[in-house]
Amino acid sequence: MKSITIPSLVIEKLQLKQKDKVLLSLDEEIIGGQVLTIMGPSGSGKSTLLNWLVGMLPSSFDATGKLYLNGADVSQISSHQRHIGLLYQDPLLFPHLTVEGNIAFAMPKGNKQDRLDEISDALKQVGLSGMEKRCPQSLSGGQQARVALLRVLLSKPKAILLDEPFSKLDSQLRQETRQLVFDEIQRHSLPAVMVTHDESDAIAAQGKVITLDKLI
Amino acid sequence: MIVANTFFTRTVRTSPMVMIALLVVPVLGGLLGVLLPAFGWFPALGATEFGLFGFTELFATPGIERMLLLSYGTSLISTLLAFLITVLILASYFNSPWLKRIQRLLGPILVIPHAAAAIAIGFLIAPSGFLSRLFSPWLTGWDTPPDWLFPHDPYGLSIILGLALKELPFLLLIALGVLAQPEIGKVLKQQHKVASSLGYCPMTGFFKVILPSLYGYMRLPILAVLAYSSASVEIPLILGPNTPPTLAVAIMQWFSDVDLSLRIKASSGAIVQILVTLSLLLTWWGIELLVKKCSASWLTNGAREHGGMIIKRFTDVITFIMVSTIALALLGMVFWSFAGFWSYPNLLPDQFMTMHWQSALTQMQTPLFNTLVIAFSSTLLAIILTLLALESEQQSNKTISAVSGLIIYLPLLIPSIAFLFGLVWMFEQVNSQHTYLNVVFAHLLFVLPYVFLSLANSYRRLDPRFSSVAASLGASPSKIFWQLKLPLLISPILIASALGLAISFSQYLPTLLAGAGRINTITTEAVTLANGASRRTSAVYALMQMLLPALFFILAWLTPKIFSRARV
Numbered sequence: 001m002k003s004i005t006i007p008s009l010v011i012e013k014l015q016l017k018q019k020d021k022v023l024l025s026l027d028e029e030i031i032g033g034q035v036l037t038i039m040g041p042s043g044s045g046k047s048t049l050l051n052w053l054v055g056m057l058p059s060s061f062d063a064t065g066k067l068y069l070n071g072a073d074v075s076q077i078s079s080h081q082r083h084i085g086l087l088y089q090d091p092l093l094f095p096h097l098t099v100e101g102n103i104a105f106a107m108p109k110g111n112k113q114d115r116l117d118e119i120s121d122a123l124k125q126v127g128l129s130g131m132e133k134r135c136p137q138s139l140s141g142g143q144q145a146r147v148a149l150l151r152v153l154l155s156k157p158k159a160i161l162l163d164e165p166f167s168k169l170d171s172q173l174r175q176e177t178r179q180l181v182f183d184e185i186q187r188h189s190l191p192a193v194m195v196t197h198d199e200s201d202a203i204a205a206q207g208k209v210i211t212l213d214k215l216i
Numbered sequence: 217m218i219v220a221n222t223f224f225t226r227t228v229r230t231s232p233m234v235m236i237a238l239l240v241v242p243v244l245g246g247l248l249g250v251l252l253p254a255f256g257w258f259p260a261l262g263a264t265e266f267g268l269f270g271f272t273e274l275f276a277t278p279g280i281e282r283m284l285l286l287s288y289g290t291s292l293i294s295t296l297l298a299f300l301i302t303v304l305i306l307a308s309y310f311n312s313p314w315l316k317r318i319q320r321l322l323g324p325i326l327v328i329p330h331a332a333a334a335i336a337i338g339f340l341i342a343p344s345g346f347l348s349r350l351f352s353p354w355l356t357g358w359d360t361p362p363d364w365l366f367p368h369d370p371y372g373l374s375i376i377l378g379l380a381l382k383e384l385p386f387l388l389l390i391a392l393g394v395l396a397q398p399e400i401g402k403v404l405k406q407q408h409k410v411a412s413s414l415g416y417c418p419m420t421g422f423f424k425v426i427l428p429s430l431y432g433y434m435r436l437p438i439l440a441v442l443a444y445s446s447a448s449v450e451i452p453l454i455l456g457p458n459t460p461p462t463l464a465v466a467i468m469q470w471f472s473d474v475d476l477s478l479r480i481k482a483s484s485g486a487i488v489q490i491l492v493t494l495s496l497l498l499t500w501w502g503i504e505l506l507v508k509k510c511s512a513s514w515l516t517n518g519a520r521e522h523g524g525m526i527i528k529r530f531t532d533v534i535t536f537i538m539v540s541t542i543a544l545a546l547l548g549m550v551f552w553s554f555a556g557f558w559s560y561p562n563l564l565p566d567q568f569m570t571m572h573w574q575s576a577l578t579q580m581q582t583p584l585f586n587t588l589v590i591a592f593s594s595t596l597l598a599i600i601l602t603l604l605a606l607e608s609e610q611q612s613n614k615t616i617s618a619v620s621g622l623i624i625y626l627p628l629l630i631p632s633i634a635f636l637f638g639l640v641w642m643f644e645q646v647n648s649q650h651t652y653l654n655v656v657f658a659h660l661l662f663v664l665p666y667v668f669l670s671l672a673n674s675y676r677r678l679d680p681r682f683s684s685v686a687a688s689l690g691a692s693p694s695k696i697f698w699q700l701k702l703p704l705l706i707s708p709i710l711i712a713s714a715l716g717l718a719i720s721f722s723q724y725l726p727t728l729l730a731g732a733g734r735i736n737t738i739t740t741e742a743v744t745l746a747n748g749a750s751r752r753t754s755a756v757y758a759l760m761q762m763l764l765p766a767l768f769f770i771l772a773w774l775t776p777k778i779f780s781r782a783r784v
Contacts, residue, residue: 054413079412080421080520086413092406096428097516104516105424106414115518155414 007032007070009159009191014065016048016057023048023061024212032189035162035182035205039197040212046195050163053193054086055079069158085157087181089164091148093136099123099147100132106155122150126180142173146180153184160185162194166201178204219611224694228611231604235664236623238601242639242661243626249638254483261476270484277481279460286456287463287492290372291446292499294379299438301380301534302387306430307422308531310408319392321539322385327715327769329722330382331739332761334454335746335754336545337378338367339552344560346548352561361560367455374455375462379445381542386441387434394433404429419524424515435504439497440628446493447631450724454746463489464633468725471637472733486634493631552755576756580738587721587737587764590652594659595716598667599709605668606675607697610683615676624668627661632725640729651731658730659723663716670715674708675701707776714772718765738764 009030016023023045030036040046051057053067056079066075074082093102103119116132123129126146136144145165152160165181166174182205185192194205202209219225252258256267274280309315325333340346343361352358367374395401404426411421445451452462460466467489470482551558556567609615616624636658643654678701686696702709724739742757 054409056409056412079409080415080417082413083415084413086410088406088410090403090406092403092410094407094425094429101516104518105411107518109518109520112513112517151414157413161413 007158007189007191008068009193010066010068011053012066012068014052014063014067016045016052017062017064018060026065026210028208028210030159030191030193030207032191033186035185035192035194035207037202037205037207037209038193038195038212039199039202039209041197044212046212047163050086050161050193050195053161054084055082083156083158085152085155085160087148087152087160087162087165089167091136091141091144093144093147093151095135095137097136098132099128099134099136099139102136102147103151103154106151108156118154119150122154126150141169142177145169145173145177149177149181149184153188157190159191159193162192162196164196164198165194167196167198175204182206220693222692222694224692224697225611228604228608228693228697231601232608232616232620235601235605236620238657239623239626239661239664242642242657243630243635245642246635246637246639247630249641250483250486250634251638252483253480254487256480258480258483261479263480270480271488273481274484274488277466283460283463283466284488284492286372286375286452286460287446287489288496290375290379290452290456290462291442292496294376294445295383295438295442295500297376297380298383298387298441301384301538302391303427304527304531305388305535306391307419307427308528308535310418310422310426311405315392318535318539319389322388322542324766325382325385325542326389327718327762327765328382329718329739329761329765330448330450331454331722331724331743331746332758333382333545334378334451335742335758336549337374337381338455338746339548339751339755340541340545341366341374341377346544346551346563349561349563350544359561365457368457370457372452372456372462375452378451378455379448381538382451383441383445384538387437390437391430391434394430400433416520417522417524419527420520420522423522428515439500440625442496442500443493443629443631446496447489447633449633450743453743463492464631467633471729482637486631486637489631490634549755549758552751553759555752572750572752572756576753576760580741580757580760583736583738583741584760586735587739590655590659590727590735590737591717591720593656594663594720595667595713597656597660598664598716599671599713601664602668602671602712603675603702603709606672607701609676610680611693625665628665632662636725636729640732643730651734654730655727655735658726659720662723662726663719666719667712667716670712671705671708674705678704706779710772710775711769714765714768717768721761721764 011026011028011030014024014026016025026049028036038046038049048057048061052061052063055074055077057063066073068074069082069084093099094105097105100116100119103122104115107115107118120129120132123131126149128143128146131139131143131147136147139147162181166178169177178201194201196202253263254270256263256265256269277283305318306315309318328336338345342348343364343366348356348358348362356362395404407425407429408418408421411425412418416424447464449464449468452465453468456462456465461469463485467482467485470478470485551565553572554568554570555565556569556571558565605616615621639658640654682700682704683696686700687693691700721737722739723737724743727735727737727740738757738760742754742761745754745757
């Protein structure tokens with residue numbers, strides 16, 4: 001059964017403050033498949049924004065405003081119950097688990113064989129078939145990035161956040177991986193927020209771009 | 217790297233060899249000195265034929281099975297308990313400000329010597345101790361002390377309590393130290409975030425993501441704790457049953473018996489003690505394999521909630537009980553040291569007096585002097601050797617080999633009761649007169665590993681570009697060492713010195729044996745007094761044992777601050 005409402009992530013009248021000083025204000029709606037790009041130099045509050053979106057805002061900051069995910073207010077819900085996936089610049093695969101284990105870790109509970117089949121299919125689609133039992137450290141940077149992407153996607157998130165996701169890849173790999181990530185976001189119709197300071201990422205995302213100023 | 221050939225660089229280059237020799241010769245020599253009599257070779261008694269009669273005699277000792285079981289059981293259970301509670305605390309307070317607070321509360325427990333901790337816990341759980349007073353008569357109805365066997369219960373429950381409370385802060389601080397290392401801790405925290413964004417509740421995320429990685433870094437310290445607790449004497453001596461005691465305590469009694477023929481049995485016992493320790497390490501390894509096998513499919517089954525709140529509440533209760541046990545034990549000891557008449561079941565002494573402190577302090581002068589002289593000598597030696605060895609690492613541009621690295625920790629891994637007696641025999645062959653020197657050398661074996669452990673990281677992490685800049689300005693290696701590295705590293709050096717002093721202060725067995733019973737320190741006196749004499753005097757000595765290391769840690773912490781302020 002398909003949900004009738006269009007997937008969306010709404011940031012309503014957000015103000016992030018540190019000791020009464022406003023870091024940033026934002027009022028945006030992102031619908032499924034779109035990518036909102038946030039650009040700005042370091043220190044402009046990009047990572048603070050991401051922390052707020054996933055519900056891990058450090059206590060030294062204050063926030064007003066609301067976050068709606070598919071129409072539901074999630075502003076006060078703890079991070080592990082928000083279903084917002086995160087993709088960092090480091091793949092951060094768990095070293096004690098295999099490639100398969102890393103993905104299985106992220107998937108919802110279910111029949112063991114079904115889950116394994118789903119993992120194999122997903123790996124095949126991104127050109128990693130047969131890598132199930134490999135340990136993540138033995139993969140190349142690009143392969144690790146793809147496993148990290150699969151891990152997020154197969155956890156069935158309702159939205160996805162990209163924290164400078166391609167900055168550690170070289171330019172060739174960067175284009176390929178970027179295309180893969182954006183294609184998957186479209187295919188799953190996920191609202192996405194990307195933080196980057198690379199112009200080409202912003203262009204490739206083809207969505208709205210917000211540039212933050214450096215605060216003194 | 218080209219290094220100038222001067223007196224300084226030559227000294228530095230030979231220093232690792234000297235350090236290794238100072239550790240290997242006594243330990244291996246000591247083991248040999250136990251191995252020979254264990255198999256029947258003991259010329260002083262006219263026994264010059266090899267045989268197994270020492271072992272036959274050992275296994276004919278009444279209650280030997282109980283001794284073995286007590287040694288094995290108490291150390292395994294206490295280490296398991298300490299480890300489990302450490303994990304629960306980490307899991308429950310990961311990412312919470314409480315972790316820092318618990319760390320600050322438990323940190324000082326580390327420097328409390330085992331003997332003092334045992335005395336404090338003994339006072340707490342004794343029939344007329346603080347615990348039974350706290351609940352009497354309003355809850356228990358007792359108006360005379362209850363008839364229980366604590367702290368000398370035959371099942372070793374008091375030993376387990378003592379060991380676990382002493383091991384727990386150590387394991388917790390080790391784990392927090394790992395998490396504080398930027399390259400490990402940061403990645404683990406980010407992985408925890410990833411797990412959280414994948415829908416894992418913080419507790420489950422900790423068990424499925426952090427613990428499997430973190431455990432790898434904790435394994436060696438855990439094994440060291442296990443090995444140590446299986447063969448330690450202070451806690452079982454003060455908190456354990458007497459008939460029969462743990463194997464280590466029994467060995468010590470046989471060795472110090474006037475009947476020299478018991479030496480053969482004691483030596484065989486020391487060999488069996490090593491086997492007990494080894495089998496404990498194997499047991500732990502087995503448990504590890506089992507847990508790994510059983511949890512493999514659980515890790516990736518996708519289940520995200522596992523009653524996190526129940527575990528959290530449970531941990532809150534455990535942590536509260538633990539911290540209040542420690543607080544009550546310390547408080548009780550302070551009360552005893554000032555108590556005049558203290559009738560049961562009154563919670564507070566009927567009268568307070570300073571008499572015990574006054575009389576103890578006058579009797580304490582010689583032991584205090586001995587304690588300080590021995591501690592300062594062994595710590596100074598350890599600091600010099602460590603600094604030279606670390607400097608030689610940098611001059612030769614490679615870290616100490618794995619073998620040498622292991623040798624440094626040899627005295628901590630091999631049960632000291634097994635090689636110390638052989639060491640004493642070796643001292644007797646070389647020089648029997650200089651008991652002071654013998655004690656200093658025996659202490660060095662235990663002080664050196666800790667000082668090295670504590671200094672190595674800061675020394676290795678010092679930015680090498682400082683030295684390069686200085687060298688390019690024409691500074692010699694010795695000038696770089698004295699005028700650049702030492703001033704830069706003054707804080708870690710002082711902390712390592714305080715740690716060295718604390719380790720030396722706490723040594724019981726090495727002092728007793730190497731000093732042939734003629735050199736009294738605060739610790740040997742405290743242990744002697746704990747088994748008899750007045751509870752009040754004993755409390756004073758145990759408190760002194762805690763105050764001394766605390767004093768030097770505070771000094772080590774304050775000194776650089778005062779100097780840096782003077783400069784500004």
